[in-house]
Amino acid sequence: MRDLVQFHWPVDESGYEVFERAEQAIVPDIRPRRAPTILDSVTEPGGLYIRPKGGTVRTQPLFVSDPVLFMEFAATPRTPEGVIGFANKYGLLFSGSAAKEDGTTPAELLDGEWYGQMEGMAYLVEKANKKEWSALPERVFGVTSVLAPPSSTAPGELPTLKVRPNTLMSAIMLQFALHVSSPIGELKMCAQCKKWFPFGSGTGKRSTAMYCSKKCNERAKYERRNKKTGRAN
Numbered sequence: 001m002r003d004l005v006q007f008h009w010p011v012d013e014s015g016y017e018v019f020e021r022a023e024q025a026i027v028p029d030i031r032p033r034r035a036p037t038i039l040d041s042v043t044e045p046g047g048l049y050i051r052p053k054g055g056t057v058r059t060q061p062l063f064v065s066d067p068v069l070f071m072e073f074a075a076t077p078r079t080p081e082g083v084i085g086f087a088n089k090y091g092l093l094f095s096g097s098a099a100k101e102d103g104t105t106p107a108e109l110l111d112g113e114w115y116g117q118m119e120g121m122a123y124l125v126e127k128a129n130k131k132e133w134s135a136l137p138e139r140v141f142g143v144t145s146v147l148a149p150p151s152s153t154a155p156g157e158l159p160t161l162k163v164r165p166n167t168l169m170s171a172i173m174l175q176f177a178l179h180v181s182s183p184i185g186e187l188k189m190c191a192q193c194k195k196w197f198p199f200g201s202g203t204g205k206r207s208t209a210m211y212c213s214k215k216c217n218e219r220a221k222y223e224r225r226n227k228k229t230g231r232a233n
């Protein structure tokens, strides 16, 4: 199943910022296909929002770089700083690009949107830890199946089935669902970068591993060495 997932999510390289917005009416479709109704007069709630600063965008293969992101998401502080820190690394939860098609910048509400999703994830992790499976949702939302034609016309080549989460939030939910339904190893937090990572049989990481990556291992070694030299002077 993990091999089936194809997911690249954009992250603004100049980072994200929180701003305050007053309640506002949603801009109606410029070419309505029908007469406006009372349902069109919807307002967007006021409050703190997060948006990209509008730099260049990089994409990362989340299921390779961060296969258990739901742990970090659940543990992220529900504060503007916490949300900015998470978005700077992984992007917005639902909006996939720095600029929408109409040229406006996507923005997501903290209270009610980000905080609500974080709280929901923390709840699911807690239930999974207690093995209260009946508390878990039956559906993992927002996934598209793609059947890609073979890359060559050579005989015997077959189409490839891929599953694509529609948003970062769907990807986080799918990672959670994969972990509880077919766990690979156990999870622990990296002593250096605080990311969670799987360890034990099948993960390529020993149960004594303290760091998520070679990079974090090197970084920790370097810091230890610097501390020692600092004391010697």
Ligand SMILES: [Zn+2]
Binding pocket: 190, 191, 192, 193, 194, 195, 211, 212, 213, 216
């Ligand atoms: Zn690390």
